[in-house]
Amino acid sequence: MIWLIFAIIAALLWSIVGIIDKHTVSDELKDPIFATAVTIIHFSIIIVAGMFFNPFSLPVVLIIPSIVAGFCAVIAVYFYYKSLSKEDVSRVIPIRSSNPILISLFAFIFLGETLSSISYVGILIVVLGAILISHKKKSSTITKGGIIFAFATMLFLSFRNILSKYVSDTLGFVFWFGIGAFIISFTIFILHHPKILKKKQKKGLKHFILSNVLASIALLLLLSALSMGPVSIVSSVVTLESMFIFIAAIILSKTHTHIIKEEMKGSTLIIKLVSTALILLGLYLIIL
Numbered sequence: 001m002i003w004l005i006f007a008i009i010a011a012l013l014w015s016i017v018g019i020i021d022k023h024t025v026s027d028e029l030k031d032p033i034f035a036t037a038v039t040i041i042h043f044s045i046i047i048v049a050g051m052f053f054n055p056f057s058l059p060v061v062l063i064i065p066s067i068v069a070g071f072c073a074v075i076a077v078y079f080y081y082k083s084l085s086k087e088d089v090s091r092v093i094p095i096r097s098s099n100p101i102l103i104s105l106f107a108f109i110f111l112g113e114t115l116s117s118i119s120y121v122g123i124l125i126v127v128l129g130a131i132l133i134s135h136k137k138k139s140s141t142i143t144k145g146g147i148i149f150a151f152a153t154m155l156f157l158s159f160r161n162i163l164s165k166y167v168s169d170t171l172g173f174v175f176w177f178g179i180g181a182f183i184i185s186f187t188i189f190i191l192h193h194p195k196i197l198k199k200k201q202k203k204g205l206k207h208f209i210l211s212n213v214l215a216s217i218a219l220l221l222l223l224s225a226l227s228m229g230p231v232s233i234v235s236s237v238v239t240l241e242s243m244f245i246f247i248a249a250i251i252l253s254k255t256h257t258h259i260i261k262e263e264m265k266g267s268t269l270i271i272k273l274v275s276t277a278l279i280l281l282g283l284y285l286i287i288l
Helices: 003-027 032-037 042-055 060-086 089-097 099-111 118-133 144-166 173-191 201-230 231-238 240-255 264-286
Strands: none
Touching: 003 060, 003 118, 003 201, 003 231, 032 042, 032 060, 032 099, 032 173, 042 173, 042 201, 060 089, 060 144, 060 173, 089 099, 089 118, 089 144, 089 240, 099 118, 099 231, 118 231, 118 240, 118 264, 144 201, 144 231, 173 201, 173 231, 231 240, 231 264, 240 264
């Protein structure tokens, strides 16, 4: 079950990316459009990696949905950064993490993918744990726009995963996925020219380049996992990101409170520990 290991490592990397992105988009770049445009670095890496999987042997009938999957990836990234710029990460991540439910439904309808009853129960438990672990008792006022963007992120991530699974009989689709994503991100880069000469913005750009490199590795691992395992289960395993963010937040709350601060008192800590147990229990039921 190498695909399971790939999915777990992808979740770990995306937890690091999530923390970097929240700090960068909210406090440094403060420009979701430019943040999306910079993903040309991310998808350039995907294109180069995809060239090693004999992409030109892929039938045209699979090339088109591969490119569309890339489109969906960039659109999801834009909505994600937009939601982070308007809403607390503790509300964005739970909404995004609920996408395994939607993916399971799409996979059943469009791919004919069926799992055991216990696996579906596991998916629900994992999602519940991911939502609870990201909850904060005291947080910023809910913004309607931020929540809408978070749901849009979930929707397009679901499209990305379903389309990727549909064309993933061979990893040759990775190249075309990267091409589709690069077209959108490069177009945004050309059309959007923010002023990034300030020192703080330059610093933010460096941080964002780092997160793009890590995200590229995570995405390659995810796409590889999707080619080998059920899309519903792979997508559920990736929600471990919420648990990893919680663990990282505990550490950073002691040393880098300007980046992230985690509540560590009373009932809040108990809820988060229970949430961690739910995520691990759900994962066990999924792969049982």
